[in-house]
Amino acid sequence: MNNLVSKVKCTSYNLDKVENAIKLSLNQIGNIENVIKEDSKVLLKPNLVSPLPPEKAATTHPVVIEAMIRILKGIGVKEIWIGDSGVHGTPKIFSICGMNDLAKKYGCKICDFDNYYIDEIYEESNKYMKRLPLSKYITESDVIINMPKIKIHHAETYTGAIKNMYGSIVGKNKMQIHARTQTKDNFQHVLVDVLNSTKPNLCIMDAIVGMEGNGPANGKPIETNMILTSYNAVAMDIVAARQIGIDVKEVGYIEKAIKRGLGPKVQEVKEIGDKLPVITYDRPAVALKFLGRFAQKLMPVFYYLFKPVPKFDPIKCIECGICKEICPVNAIRMEKIPVVDKKLCISCFCCQEACFSDAIERSDVKKEKKKACKRGA
Incomplete structure (x- = not known):
């Protein structure tokens, strides 16, 4: 069952x-x-x-x-x-x-x-x-x-x-x-x-x-x-x-x-x-996919240089401060737009999940986002 x-x-x-x-x-x-x-x-x-x-x-x-x-x-x-x-x-x-x-x-x-x-x-x-x-x-x-x-x-x-x-x-x-x-x-x-x-x-x-x-x-x-x-x-x-x-x-x-x-x-x-077709979802194309647990454990200096952090859109940001409030490690401070302390940031992206203004994306997302295959394949 x-x-x-x-x-x-x-x-x-x-x-x-x-x-x-x-x-x-x-x-x-x-x-x-x-x-x-x-x-x-x-x-x-x-x-x-x-x-x-x-x-x-x-x-x-x-x-x-x-x-x-x-x-x-x-x-x-x-x-x-x-x-x-x-x-x-x-x-x-x-x-x-x-x-x-x-x-x-x-x-x-x-x-x-x-x-x-x-x-x-x-x-x-x-x-x-x-x-x-x-x-x-x-x-x-x-x-x-x-x-x-x-x-x-x-x-x-x-x-x-x-x-x-x-x-x-x-x-x-x-x-x-x-x-x-x-x-x-x-x-x-x-x-x-x-x-x-x-x-x-x-x-x-x-x-x-x-x-x-x-x-x-x-x-x-x-x-x-x-x-x-x-x-x-x-x-x-x-x-x-x-x-x-x-x-x-x-x-x-x-x-x-x-x-x-x-x-x-x-x-x-x-x-x-029912037998239903696969619908391939579009998703952010991450530039360095291998930057996960192996990079953190084995290459900490490299990981720090390239680790993904929140990137804020100054046009979409409404300065509500929810990102600062929700950050579990206090890595965000408010200026004209939020600023991230890269040393403190743990790349959890709780801030992105909480932002309903769609003003945050990962810093490692490629500008051109391509689908893996056609929908309905």
């Missing part, structure tokens, strides 16, 4: 069509009645990264959430929670992304992870952080339904089911973890630790319209026309990454999750449902 991933074609956010697509995908993976009971406290964990309207494709579309709520109501579930922890203040995000309206319409509970108790979860099998500051909503729920959005990620190449669970970390603890990990390799281990600690019961991915380019918040919407469903986040990410033209070997945290036994190996994943 953990190696099954259902792909169902869905070409619009028409509520009835989305609900039917999710129902079909749930039937294909089977055994849903053994996972969700009428008396379960069910937590829906969407991707609500930023206070952007649904048409920007940065967040899980409210229609996908609504369709799942209707399905849960249909099987008799009475307690349905919607929760996340986002940048710019979670209440604002819930409002702009349509979650408050859904909660009011269906009697669901809004769970602001940043304004509730923290549960310090200890997991012996974690590799980098055995103790994690998770929202108590995570531990108080009976069933967690992970509802990610398919997107390019400027730092991690791809973001989906595994990375969506990082939102279970409460508030500024997320930034502090970036400061603690320092390197991309260490942070990827933390992403896998969070997945291992939260253990979502079901994953339903909004891949009707995804985000290509400068994701996860400032890219461009791209029609991908599918709903993905699986009981395993790793299996889902393997399939989703391939569907947008990404080799799983390029996504370090997926490989780490596989090695740690949290999901099937690539060749063990079984795709069921």
Whole structure:
């Protein structure tokens, strides 16, 4: 069961069509009645990264959430929670992304992870952080339904089911973890630790319209026309990454999750449902791809000279200061436009993710961005 991933074609956010697509995908993976009971406290964990309207494709579309709520109501579930922890203040995000309206319409509970108790979860099998500051909503729920959005990620190449669970970390603890990990390799281990600690019961991915380019918040919407469903986040990410033209070997945290036994190996994943064409997403062309963990460990001087840092667009920047506020290592100071201290910067690009003015890009992105292959190939 953990190696099954259902792909169902869905070409619009028409509520009835989305609900039917999710129902079909749930039937294909089977055994849903053994996972969700009428008396379960069910937590829906969407991707609500930023206070952007649904048409920007940065967040899980409210229609996908609504369709799942209707399905849960249909099987008799009475307690349905919607929760996340986002940048710019979670209440604002819930409002702009349509979650408050859904909660009011269906009697669901809004769970602001940043304004509730923290549960310090200890997991012996974690590799980098055995103790994690998770929202108590995570531990108080009976069933967690992970509802990610398919997107390019400027730092991690791809973001989906595994990375969506990082939102279970409460508030500024997320930034502090970036400061603690320092390197991309260490942070990827933390992403896998969070997945291992939260253990979502079901994953339903909004891949009707995804985000290509400068994701996860400032890219461009791209029609991908599918709903993905699986009981395993790793299996889902393997399939989703391939569907947008990404080799799983390029996504370090997926490989780490596989090695740690949290999901099937690539060749063990079984795709069921519709046969859909690969839609190759455009993504930033990084000039020096090998500047990763090997360069940091083996060539620190070279890495310092060429490491990627945030680059600010003086025309787009609105001088809001969110980049300075969110930087986990205080590497940004405000002048006419933000200025980065290259010595302090750890290249986490939290600032880029938080900037909804699209004023930040990586310094190592090539000016000419070319697609790897034609779409639909």
